[in-house]
Amino acid sequence: MNHHAAFQEWVHTGGRIVGQAAVEPVENGYRLAHREDADAIRAGDLAWDALELFTRPEEARTVALYDEAMAFRPLKTAPNLRRGWRLELETAAELHLAIEFLYPAAIGLWVAQREGRLRSAPLKETLGRQSGMYAVTRKATPGQIDATLASCCNSCGGCLKTILWATPEQKKALPAGKFEAASPADELPLHCHEACNLFVGTLRDEIKK
Amino acid sequence: MTAPNIQRALIIVGHGSTVNPDSAMPTWACADEIRRRAIFDEVQVAFWKEEPSLRQVLYTVESREIFVVPNFISEGYFTQKVIPRELGLPGQSAAEATTTRLPDGRLLHYCPPVGNHARMTEVLLHRAREVAPEAPPAETSLVIVGHGTALNDNSAVAAKRQVALIHELGLYGEVLAAYMEEPPLVSDWATLTTMPHVVVVPFFVADGLHSYQDIPVMLGMEPDPGEAMSRREVFRKNPRHLHGRKLYFGSALGTDPLIAEVILDQARAAAAGGTP
Numbered sequence: 001m002n003h004h005a006a007f008q009e010w011v012h013t014g015g016r017i018v019g020q021a022a023v024e025p026v027e028n029g030y031r032l033a034h035r036e037d038a039d040a041i042r043a044g045d046l047a048w049d050a051l052e053l054f055t056r057p058e059e060a061r062t063v064a065l066y067d068e069a070m071a072f073r074p075l076k077t078a079p080n081l082r083r084g085w086r087l088e089l090e091t092a093a094e095l096h097l098a099i100e101f102l103y104p105a106a107i108g109l110w111v112a113q114r115e116g117r118l119r120s121a122p123l124k125e126t127l128g129r130q131s132g133m134y135a136v137t138r139k140a141t142p143g144q145i146d147a148t149l150a151s152c153c154n155s156c157g158g159c160l161k162t163i164l165w166a167t168p169e170q171k172k173a174l175p176a177g178k179f180e181a182a183s184p185a186d187e188l189p190l191h192c193h194e195a196c197n198l199f200v201g202t203l204r205d206e207i208k209k
Numbered sequence: 210m211t212a213p214n215i216q217r218a219l220i221i222v223g224h225g226s227t228v229n230p231d232s233a234m235p236t237w238a239c240a241d242e243i244r245r246r247a248i249f250d251e252v253q254v255a256f257w258k259e260e261p262s263l264r265q266v267l268y269t270v271e272s273r274e275i276f277v278v279p280n281f282i283s284e285g286y287f288t289q290k291v292i293p294r295e296l297g298l299p300g301q302s303a304a305e306a307t308t309t310r311l312p313d314g315r316l317l318h319y320c321p322p323v324g325n326h327a328r329m330t331e332v333l334l335h336r337a338r339e340v341a342p343e344a345p346p347a348e349t350s351l352v353i354v355g356h357g358t359a360l361n362d363n364s365a366v367a368a369k370r371q372v373a374l375i376h377e378l379g380l381y382g383e384v385l386a387a388y389m390e391e392p393p394l395v396s397d398w399a400t401l402t403t404m405p406h407v408v409v410v411p412f413f414v415a416d417g418l419h420s421y422q423d424i425p426v427m428l429g430m431e432p433d434p435g436e437a438m439s440r441r442e443v444f445r446k447n448p449r450h451l452h453g454r455k456l457y458f459g460s461a462l463g464t465d466p467l468i469a470e471v472i473l474d475q476a477r478a479a480a481a482g483g484t485p
Binding site for chain 1: 227237260262265271
């Protein structure tokens with residue numbers, strides 16, 4: 001099934017959460033907001049009108065660019081998506097694009113994982129490929145890798161993705177749930193099929209300490 | 210795995226940054242413009258330092274045929290080594306588009322970077338005119354700034370090539386290249402140039418700390434290298450009166466609307482010559 005059809009099926013069969021964003025089909029299209037704002041509205045503590053309105057999918061990038069403190073968010077799956085916005089879109093294609101901007105590659109990786117095509121790369125392979133300023137990471141010790149996992153990948157302050165590449169030893173650095181690909185039916189899983197550049201950069205800093 | 214009615218994808222590759230929100234902007238802007246024109250079934254971006262990453266991006270497109278255009282000024286470490294490696298392609302010369310059959314059967318055309326394209330001279334001249342519309346070119350020194358560094362970076366070569374091309378046109382009183390990390394240094398602009406007007410254009414894709422801060426400090430436009438300046442502050446102040454000259458400073462080239470045309474040209478050239 002192609003990405004667009006798969007994501008549409010998910011949304012129209014109760015899919016509601018992508019990372020920290022909540023999505024719902026509405027009368028004239030789709031509405032996206034921070035999931036905590038959506039919860040507050042459902043609880044009667046907040047009104048839709050109180051949220052800043054955006055209507056173009058590209059504006060999802062604006063929403064995702066800075067956190068609440070106006071710090072740049074290079075990693076879109078960091079758990080610091082700002083609140084206070086709503087994105088109202090007319091078409092399924094616009095929704096798809098907005099999700100791609102809020103959580104880049106999430107839909108494609110999810111479909112690939114469902115179809116058994118997502119190949120995860122062990123950390124050793126990822127580090128073995130590095131060159132230039134990152135070549136030093138090939139020499140990382142298990143302790144340095146654990147420290148980087150704990151600082152870079154933890155779901156509280158690091159990253160919301162589920163790690164698919166860790167060895168049993170590496171999995172000890174974080175709670176077990178961090179490595180389980182399954183997620184609640186209304187949540188789109190965010191897969192990490194190999195360590196990202198941010199991880200490799202942080203590991204380099206750890207080695208250089 | 211490909212969807213039957215999705216035929217052609219364009220992936221524009223930028224460097225991206227973990228600290229500078231403006232690094233990815235020109236690449237996003239080109240993708241938006243090309244997507245709006247509906248020339249490709251899919252238009253995607255990928256970055257070395259941001260998401261979607263080069264390791265993720267091939268999972269995000271479904272087309273049978275994929276065109277990858279690096280939004281880089283020069284051939285070098287990134288275009289010849291990092292991008293092909295991360296996409297799982299064989300090593301590339303990058304002087305011409307190369308075509309690879311991916312393990313899943315898709316065809317990937319890896320195109321030369323935007324900086325190689327003949328129209329980049331036009332982009333540079335466009336930016337120079339835009340920055341200093343009132344400066345008579347015959348009385349103007351045009352300084353093209355490259356990074357200049359050791360690590361397989363051909364930015365100095367690319368800047369020199371543009372200097373030669375623009376010099377041949379005979380439009381400007383003087384055209385020269387200057388660098389941030391090797392002589393002739395940008396900071397020596399006052400002695401390197403002789404004309405009453407001096408227009409400085411960074412031969413970079415994106416405005417980052419180099420163009421907001423490093424170059425303005427090297428030019429003597431800004432005394433304090435402490436706090437990073439915003440783009441607006443730096444570029445709004447043209448011209449500066451320094452050393453008895455009028456100094457004009459331009460933003461990086463990636464925001465020029467012509468870059469989208471250059472990207473399309475690079476993909477078209479691959480489509481014309483690259484399919485086996």
